[in-house]
Amino acid sequence: MERSLSGTYGSSEEEMMSITKGPWTEEEDSVLFNYITVHGEGHWNSVARHTGLKRTGKSCRLRWLNYLRPNVRRGNITLEEQLLILDLHSRWGNRWSKIAEQLPGRTDNEIKNYWRTRVVKQAKQLKCDVNSKQFRDTLRFVWMPRMLERIQAHASSSPSGQAQTTLISNTQAHSDPCGVMTNPSLLSEVSSAVDVHAPSLSDSSASNYNLMGGGSCSSYSTVEEGNSNTLWQQNHYSYSDIAGNGFGGADLWTDENICFLQQQLADDL
DNA sequence: AACATCCTCAACCGCTCTCGT
DNA sequence: TACGAGAGCGGTTGAGGATGT
Known part of the structure; x- marks a missing residue:
């Protein structure tokens, strides 16, 4: 397993260099959604590794919870x-x-x-x-x-x-x-x-x-x-x-x- | 129409908590 | 008990759209 940086979802220095930040693309969303649909939530570092997404586990978790997860409501707060x-x-x-x-x-x-x-x-x-x-x-x-x-x-x-x-x-x-x-x-x-x-x-x-x-x-x-x-x-x-x-x-x-x-x-x- | 300012919200960061060894 | 890694939380930032001048 890769070395972990303090407070982050672990990955090697080399991987850190190629980590993508910023808004997610439709393709990334699709990859993440499909993976979690099949394998379920959790083990976010594994998600990042197994999907090939150049995102931290932390970022994958956040994207899932705040956007991709079924039943997420968006729009005006009543x-x-x-x-x-x-x-x-x-x-x-x-x-x-x-x-x-x-x-x-x-x-x-x-x-x-x-x-x-x-x-x-x-x-x-x-x-x-x-x-x-x-x-x-x-x-x-x-x-x-x-x-x-x-x-x-x-x-x-x-x-x-x-x-x-x-x-x-x-x-x-x-x-x-x-x-x-x-x-x-x-x-x-x-x-x-x-x-x-x-x-x-x-x-x-x-x-x-x-x-x-x-x-x-x-x-x-x-x-x-x-x-x-x-x-x-x-x-x-x-x-x-x-x-x-x-x-x-x-x-x-x-x-x-x-x-x-x-x-x-x-x-x- | 062009520019400035404001507002919203997705995403990141750093810290703490939890759990396994 | 101590330590390390993963997970989660709250604070903050910044891009981009909306609104005002």
Whole structure:
């Protein structure tokens, strides 16, 4: 076996010289996909060696997980997904792979990118640190309730509204056209923990947003690290067709909302 | 139309963790 | 127990497309 360089998927110096970097070609994708289809995942250095790809095992693994793997979803992150990401991040921090487990088809890389390009950006616009209590509270007590409000409003106004409402309120299964699944238990928890009567844009003078049940941060989180996966497995059911009917691209990161949040933050100081 | 700037996201890098010897 | 190699994770980068001037 070849000598391994520290922290890399081992290969000889000669091989390192001919390692390909950068975007993958269709041909490379095809080779990798065919190999893994036959031999299964894992042993990434062997994959690189046996396929003749001039890529590191690490690169092969990443390409498979983030792009070639079946069921990988790409495209707009839906409001439900955004809500889940915000909620799970508030519980687990930058544990992207753990968060990704709760968003089937989404990769840790995609969620990480979403966080950095959307959430961190908005924190900057609000002139506060993304990790500050102030910003986290704003997300939790203002942003998330309003996301939920939107989801529920959409649910009640769309043809699939009944199913969507059901998704948020209990754990009955429904199929969606894309076969996309998410974690209903977590969504249900978010909906039950978030105060959907938080101030709306039409009531931007209101500053008394709060949590249901007394406003304690600790009362918000109810899923423990150890059982979230079990919950999901037990209640495996589908996501609504929101993503498929034009709603999926919507989000709340609008100028209007930024102004509103700036006002909320100012009031809070 | 041309250029500048911004934004997104695929991919890389370095570190840590896990497992076998 | 110590060590080495593979695997996985989170942070960062940069190419290229989108948008603004």
